[in-house]
Every structure is written in C-alpha cells, then in structure tokens.
Amino acid sequence: MLSGFVPDRIVSMTIDIPSEGAAAGPAPSFRLETIRKRADFLAANAGKRANGPGFTVLYRPVGESPTALRFGFTVTKKIGTATERNRIRRRLKEAVRNAAPRVGEARGDFVVIARREAINIEFPVLVAGIAKAIATLLAGGGVLSRPRRQTGSQ
RNA sequence: CCAGUCGGCCGGGCGGCCGCGACUGUUCCGCGAGGAACAAUCGAGGAAAGUCCGGGCUCCACGGAGAAACGGUGGCGGCUAACGGCCGCCGGGGGUGACCCCAGGGAAAGUGCCACAGAGAUUGAACCGCCGACCGGCCUUCGGGCCGGGGCAAGGGUGAAAAGGUGCGGUAAGAGCGCACCGCGGCGCCGGCAACGGGGCUGGCAGGGCAAACCCCACCGGGAGCAAGACCGAAUAGGGAUGGCGCGCGGCGGGCAACCGCCGCAGGGUGCUUCGCCCCAGCCAUCCGGGUUGGUUGCUUCAGGGCCGGCGCGAGCCGCGCCCGAGAUGAAUGGCCGCCACGCCGGGGAAACCCGGCCCUACAGAACCCGGCUUACAGGCCGACUGGCGAU
RNA sequence: GGGGGUGUAGCCAAGCGGUUAAGGCCGGCUGCUCAUAACAGUCUUAUCGCAGGUUCGAAUCCUGCCGCCCCCA
Numbered sequence: 001m002l003s004g005f006v007p008d009r010i011v012s013m014t015i016d017i018p019s020e021g022a023a024a025g026p027a028p029s030f031r032l033e034t035i036r037k038r039a040d041f042l043a044a045n046a047g048k049r050a051n052g053p054g055f056t057v058l059y060r061p062v063g064e065s066p067t068a069l070r071f072g073f074t075v076t077k078k079i080g081t082a083t084e085r086n087r088i089r090r091r092l093k094e095a096v097r098n099a100a101p102r103v104g105e106a107r108g109d110f111v112v113i114a115r116r117e118a119i120n121i122e123f124p125v126l127v128a129g130i131a132k133a134i135a136t137l138l139a140g141g142g143v144l145s146r147p148r149r150q151t152g153s154q
Numbered sequence: 155c156c157a158g159u160c161g162g163c164c165g166g167g168c169g170g171c172c173g174c175g176a177c178u179g180u181u182c183c184g185c186g187a188g189g190a191a192c193a194a195u196c197g198a199g200g201a202a203a204g205u206c207c208g209g210g211c212u213c214c215a216c217g218g219a220g221a222a223a224c225g226g227u228g229g230c231g232g233c234u235a236a237c238g239g240c241c242g243c244c245g246g247g248g249g250u251g252a253c254c255c256c257a258g259g260g261a262a263a264g265u266g267c268c269a270c271a272g273a274g275a276u277u278g279a280a281c282c283g284c285c286g287a288c289c290g291g292c293c294u295u296c297g298g299g300c301c302g303g304g305g306c307a308a309g310g311g312u313g314a315a316a317a318g319g320u321g322c323g324g325u326a327a328g329a330g331c332g333c334a335c336c337g338c339g340g341c342g343c344c345g346g347c348a349a350c351g352g353g354g355c356u357g358g359c360a361g362g363g364c365a366a367a368c369c370c371c372a373c374c375g376g377g378a379g380c381a382a383g384a385c386c387g388a389a390u391a392g393g394g395a396u397g398g399c400g401c402g403c404g405g406c407g408g409g410c411a412a413c414c415g416c417c418g419c420a421g422g423g424u425g426c427u428u429c430g431c432c433c434c435a436g437c438c439a440u441c442c443g444g445g446u447u448g449g450u451u452g453c454u455u456c457a458g459g460g461c462c463g464g465c466g467c468g469a470g471c472c473g474c475g476c477c478c479g480a481g482a483u484g485a486a487u488g489g490c491c492g493c494c495a496c497g498c499c500g501g502g503g504a505a506a507c508c509c510g511g512c513c514c515u516a517c518a519g520a521a522c523c524c525g526g527c528u529u530a531c532a533g534g535c536c537g538a539c540u541g542g543c544g545a546u
Numbered sequence: 547g548g549g550g551g552u553g554u555a556g557c558c559a560a561g562c563g564g565u566u567a568a569g570g571c572c573g574g575c576u577g578c579u580c581a582u583a584a585c586a587g588u589c590u591u592a593u594c595g596c597a598g599g600u601u602c603g604a605a606u607c608c609u610g611c612c613g614c615c616c617c618c619a
Contacts, residue, residue: 031173032173032174034484035484036483036484036485037447037448037484038447038484039447040484041484072484073484074484075484081203081518081519082202082203082518082519083517083518083519084518085519086488086519087488087519089484089485090174090487090488090489091488091489093173093174093488093489094172094173094488094489094490095489097172097173097489098172098489098490123489123490
C-alpha cells in the first residue's frame with residue numbers, strides 16, 4: 001500500500017563547482033550515451049530527482065547495466081513547438097556533455113526532463129545546474145519521486 | 155521626385171575549437187551476428203507548418219462494368235499523372251489608370267421562403283391621389299357647376315424588391331395606346347473550336363428575388379493509410395501435437411477403441427462443530443503455431459531541381475549536353491567564440507565616403523514520396539507598368 | 547497519421563435567416579432588518595473567436611484561418 005509513504009526531504013548539500021571556465025575553453029572529449037527504450041525511462045521514474053534551472057533530473061543507479069553512464073532527455077509537446085523543443089533538447093544535451101566529466105565516475109541512468117524556461121536560460125547557468133544536480137544525486141541527495149496517485153481519494 | 159499596381163527572388167557570409175547522424179574507404183577487435191577508431195564526402199524549408207485538395211506506393215474489398223445512396227465540383231478552351239490547381243479568353247462588378255474582385259450552370263421541371271413597413275409581395279393592388287370624356291341625378295346667369303356611377307395607374311408614400319427605363323406623341327386623366335433609343339423574348343445571318351460577340355427581322359413585353367433553401371442537370375469519387383505492408387523473433391504466461399510416467403470406487407451418456415462429459419460416494423484443505431466454501435489431477439521431454447518488448451526492411455533517384463538550346467501569348471512541352479541530390483526513428487544538422495556584411499544612432503564631409511558605438515537577424519525543424527492551395531514571416535533586392543508634378 | 551467536439555456578458559448558457567440577441571449566477575442601487583444573510587424590486591455588462599462572401603437582411607448559410615478539449619492507431 002502506498003499510504004504510509006512519507007517523502008523525507010534531504011537537505012541539499014552545497015557542492016563546489018569550478019565556476020571559472022564554465023563556458024570558456026574546450027570541453028574534454030566525452031561520448032554521450034543516450035537512453036532510448038521506453039522501459040528505461042519508466043524505470044527511472046521511480047528513482048530520486050533533483051531540480052535545476054529549467055529542468056528536473058531523475059536518477060536510477062543501475063548496477064548490472066551494460067553501459068555505466070547513460071542520459072535520457074524528455075521534452076514533452078506541452079512545452080512548445082517542434083523548433084523550440086529541438087532547441088531545448090540540444091542545449092540540454094550539450095550542457096550535460098560539458099558538465100558530466102566534472103562529476104567524476106558516475107554510474108547509472110539519468111533522465112533530464114525539460115521545462116519551458118530552459119530555452120532562455122544562459123548556457124553556463126545550465127551547465128552549472130546540471131553538474132550540481134548530478135552531484136547531489138550521486139551523493140545520495142534529492143527528493144524521492146512520489147508514486148502516481150491512482151484514485152482521487154483524499 | 156512623389157503616390158501606386160503587378161510579377162519574380164533572397165532568407166546572412168567567412169573562420170576557429172569541441173560535438174552529432176548517414177554513407178564510403180582503411181585499420182583493429184570478435185568464432186560469428188556485429189562493434190570500435192581514423193579519414194573523405196554529404197547533412198532542413200520557402201513555407202519542412204496547417205492537413206484543405208490531387209496523385210504515386212502498399213494492403214483490404216469487389217467478375218468486367220454500371221446504378222442507387224452519399225459527398226464534391228460548376229462560364230469556355232487549354233496545361234497537367236491528377237486536381238477544387240495553374241494559364242489564356244469570355245461575361246459581370248469596382249478603380250482616373252496600371253490593375254483588382256466574382257461558387258459565374260438551371261427560377262417556363264417541381265416544392266419552399268420573402269420578416270417589419272405598406273392599400274397591395276406574386277394566378278398582386280388602389281391608401282393619398284388624378285380625371286369628369288361616357289351614364290344618371292340636382293342646380294344654372296345656359297358659359298357651366300356639384301354629386302354619384304365610373305375611368306386611370308402618371309405622381310406621392312412604404313419597402314431590398316411594386317407588372318421594363320428615358321423622351322416625344324397621345325388622352326378627360328392615363329396607359330407599349332403609338333413612335334424612337336436602350337433593355338427583354340423569338341427566328342435567321344456573320345465572326346469565333348467554344349463561352350460569347352456583332353448586326354438584321356420580328357413580338358408591345360410574355361413578367362420579381364433566393365438554388366452558399368430543398369432540388370434538377372453535367373462531370374468526378376470503392377475503403378484505409380508507411381504505426382500501410384513484408385520479414386526475424388527474447389524472457390514470462392498461455393494454446394496445440396506426440397511420447398513416457400501417473401490418473402480411488404460406482405452409475406449414466408457419447409465413442410469400435412484410446413478416451414471424454416455429468417452425477418454420487420470416498421479423500422484432502424479451510425473452519426470450534428452442523429452447515430457452507432474450495433481442491434480432486436497432473437508432471438516431464440521434444441516439436442509446432444499465434445503473439446508482446448525489440449530488431450530488419452519498406453527508405454529514399456525520381457511525374458525530381460537548376461543552367462543551356464528549341465517550341466508556345468502563357469500555364470507548360472521537347473531535347474539531351476552539363477551540374478546537383480538529408481534520411482533520423484526517445485528521433486542527427488548542435489554549443490561556444492572571432493571577424494565582416496545588412497540595419498540603426500552619433501560625429502565629420504559638397505559628395506563618394508570615413509570614424510565611433512549599439513542593436514537586430516524573422517516565421518519556423520524533414521519523419522514514405524511528389525503536385526498544388528492556405529496560413530506565418532525581421533529585413534532586403536530586381537524587373538515591368540500606371541497616375542501626378544517638374545526639367546529637357 | 548486519422549477522427550470528433552466546442553467557442554455568445556466576469557461565469558453557466560438559450561437562440562440556428564427577420565426589429566434593439568432569452569434566462570440564471572455575479573456585480574451596482576433601493577426596500578425589509580438594530581445589522582448581516584435570505585427575500586422583493588430595479589439597473590449595468592455582448593467586436594456572438596477572427597477575416598471574407600451569399601442574401602434586402604447573418605450569431606445563424608458558405609469558404610478560409612485561430613484557440614481550446616477529447617478519442618483511435
């Protein structure tokens with residue numbers, strides 16, 4: 001039963017993020033592995049989540065996964081037109097590609113869910129936000145995802 | 155120079171670093187399916203959009219074909235694979251003009267509707283009016299006057315619309331009553347492929363509007379859509395076949411039999427008990443078929459675009475000579491930066507232009523492929539033409 | 547990819563060719579009450595989603611757009 005579930009909010013710890021050189025300088029080579037199966041997205045839904053500027057990150061530590069680190073991107077139709085959705089997803093992917101190597105050896109599935117504000121957020125802010133969210137999740141922080149309520153009983 | 159009309163085009167450029175997808179090549183890894191690295195090449199649009207039409211392609215249905223029903227289209231001719239698209243022409247309307255707009259067949263096939271106002275609204279009428287020729291009556295100064303019967307539809311008024319319009323004649327007043335012109339109907343003639351135009355004779359006029367009301371006529375349309383369709387096919391559960399082992403007793407029914415179904419008893423489980431409820435058959439092996447997640451294919455080179463030459467007023471057609479060519483699939487074409495154009499502002503200059511600064515760069519993302527239509531769009535370029543003003 | 551519905555005042559809505567577009571809620575004012583509510587009376591509020599067209603006349607009919615909602619694969 002889902003009734004006895006109490007989401008324990010964990011205090012978000014501040015993590016040192018190298019602020020200088022966020023946008024300048026060539027990003028280190030990093031190959032982005034993306035999630036493509038619907039089942040993997042649904043599985044990540046049950047894990048912890050952390051919010052950033054213009055997005056939410058879901059984390060699912062997968063031990064036996066063949067690839068150690070994978071990222072998925074979700075941009076729903078409600079957010080905007082096709083051009084806007086494309087732009088948001090590409091910027092988020094690039095932000096992840098710039099931010100991911102700084103958090104060290106991460107393992108598991110991360111799903112980035114975009115919000116509409118992501119289209120106007122400065123790119124360095126996006127990169128820093130992604131790095132912070134990933135670090136928070138890897139350190140065990142974040143908020144547990146609430147299970148979806150089935151009936152409207154109060 | 156100002157104002158305007160029409161048509162066509164562009165939709166920032168160059169470069170650096172780090173990335174993405176496809177294909178080809180080389181190398182490496184792997185028994186293999188396949189994977190990795192590197193290099194070269196290519197990698198969004200004029201609307202890729204809306205999904206409003208038309209096709210190709212695929213499957214389904216159907217003897218060929220036609221009809222009914224339903225839906226669509228609607229001047230004529232042409233273009234086209236086809237179209238509700240485009241071109242040319244005709245007719246009507248608007249504009250000084252360039253030019254623009256029009257669902258533009260049929261109202262004597264039938265049905266229906268036309269509110270309010272108005273006297274009258276469709277086999278239509280006389281409210282205010284006009285007349286006093288004709289008939290009757292009264293009066294008379296014998297000129298005529300008045301009243302009634304009656305005649306009329308010109309004028310007023312109502313309306314979107316009131317039995318052709320204007321003018322002259324005519325008349326008591328009037329009226330296609332007569333005439334001229336215009337409009338309309340009928341019949342020839344001429345021009346044109348045709349829509350239609352021109353002109354002749356003739357008819358005094360036959361008769362309202364609405365078909366984006368039902369309808370009639372002509373023409374067109376079978377349905378669904380690449381998530382179409384084809385192939386491969388995991389785990390788990392379930393289905394079928396065969397074999398092995400197992401399957402309490404009795405009755406009834408079916409069957410040659412193996413066996414199957416139903417009922418009762420026995421047995422087991424639950425439960426304190428009566429009662430009640432549930433179980434009473436499978437397990438294993440091999441094979442087969444359906445099928446979900448997933449994968450492969452369809453999948454991009456064809457009614458393709460551009461240059462050139464020829465034909466056509468044009469839409470287009472022909473010729474091949476040359477050049478070009480996205481293919482993703484939780485979905486590639488991106489992130490950051492520099493310079494320069496374009497634009498704006500300020501300053502200088504007679505001008506070309508120079509210097510400094512700043513901002514903007516729209517609408518928007520392929521999803522099987524084409525032809526159109528419609529809608530969105532910062533800024534800019536080119537050409538043709540019209541009207542006005544000025545100069546020569 | 548395919549299909550359906552809907553848009554009328556701040557809200558819910560009727561009207562589907564004919565004067566000036568019902569009705570209810572809300573709001574304003576007045577009465578009643580010591581006061582509020584309720585009740586009674588009265589008043590205001592409409593580019594009929596937008597743009598063209600047909601018609602004498604359009605919220606209504608036709609065409610093209612726009613927004614919102616829903617369904618199927």
